[in-house]
Amino acid sequence: VEGKTDCSNILMEFIRRIEINTTAVRILVEASIKNESKSYFKLSIGLLVRSCLIDSILGLYLSALDEEAANKIVCVFNQDYVKSMPNRFEVYSDRCASLGLDDDFLRHLYGLQIEDNFPGQIDWSSFHRDESSKKGLFKIQSTPKLTIAKIHSCLKGNPRYSMLSKKLYAYYREYSQYEHFSVFARGSYSASYDDDNPSIARPYEYIAKAVEYI
Numbered sequence: 720v721e722g723k724t725d726c727s728n729i730l731m732e733f734i735r736r737i738e739i740n741t742t743a744v745r746i747l748v749e750a751s752i753k754n755e756s757k758s759y760f761k762l763s764i765g766l767l768v769r770s771c772l773i774d775s776i777l778g779l780y781l782s783a784l785d786e787e788a789a790n791k792i793v794c795v796f797n798q799d800y801v802k803s804m805p806n807r808f809e810v811y812s813d814r815c816a817s818l819g820l821d822d823d824f825l826r827h828l829y830g831l832q833i834e835d836n837f838p839g840q841i842d843w844s845s846f847h848r849d850e851s852s853k854k855g856l857f858k859i860q861s862t863p864k865l866t867i868a869k870i871h872s873c874l875k876g877n878p879r880y881s882m883l884s885k886k887l888y889a890y891y892r893e894y895s896q897y898e899h900f901s902v903f904a905r906g907s908y909s910a911s912y913d914d915d916n917p918s919i920a921r922p923y924e925y926i927a928k929a930v931e932y933i
Contacts (some may be wrong), residue, residue, distance in 0.1 A: 725793075726786050726789045726793075727795055728788075729781065730782060733778035733933055734778070736770070737775065737778075737930060740924070741767075741923070742814075744771075747767075748760070748765050761919070764919065765897035765919070767931050768890075768894050769894035771926050772887050772891040772925075772926065775925070775929035775930070776870055776871065776884065776891065777857075777867075778929060778930075779883070779884060779933065780792070780873065780874060782931075782932055783877050783879070796865075801840040802832070802840075804833055804837075808826060808829055811825070812826075867888070867891060869885055871885075880932070883925060886922075887922075887925050887926070887929060894922075
């Protein structure tokens with residue numbers, strides 16, 4: 720698109736993701752009200768809100784960078800995706816189960832697909848085609864670990880995003896408890912909306928503000 724850069728297109732993708740997840744939240748809330756299911760969908764809603772908060776933080780971070788620096792961070796995101804692929808082989812294997820192919824042969828095909836589609840992410844020094852079935856897939860290039868906590872630390876130092884990032888990060892940590900089992904967290908997603916603490920509507924104010932910045 721004329722006038723659009725790779726970075727601006729990526730920022731739009733964050734907005735699309737937030738829009739998709741907030742739409743799903745709205746549908747679940749409507750279903751809760753309509754079916755009088757009280758807090759039944761709160762766990763799912765909390766996980767979707769968490770995803771929106773993550774995308775808001777990442778989108779703000781990229782917005783604060785220049786084009787070159789932002790593109791480098793996107794490369795890290797892409798690298799993390801490809802790096803997870805060897806651990807997802809069993810999913811690929813299940814998809815091809817009806818073909819009746821040998822597991823080692825399937826692993827070889829899977830490796831070839833990664834090689835063909837993501838050559839820039841492969842650590843070619845670790846690649847031994849004749850040994851791939853024994854050692855598993857070749858290694859993916861390593862990248863610096865980029866965590867939400869590190870990104871938040873960077874945003875706190877930016878006067879424009881400092882206060883908003885603190886709110887987003889706090890709610891991200893709150894709703895991250897929905898992802899991990901704990902008998903203590905159960906009280907959060909089983910409480911009625913009237914007794915909700917924190918208010919599940921509150922993070923939307925900060926997510927909406929982040930979208931404006933992005």
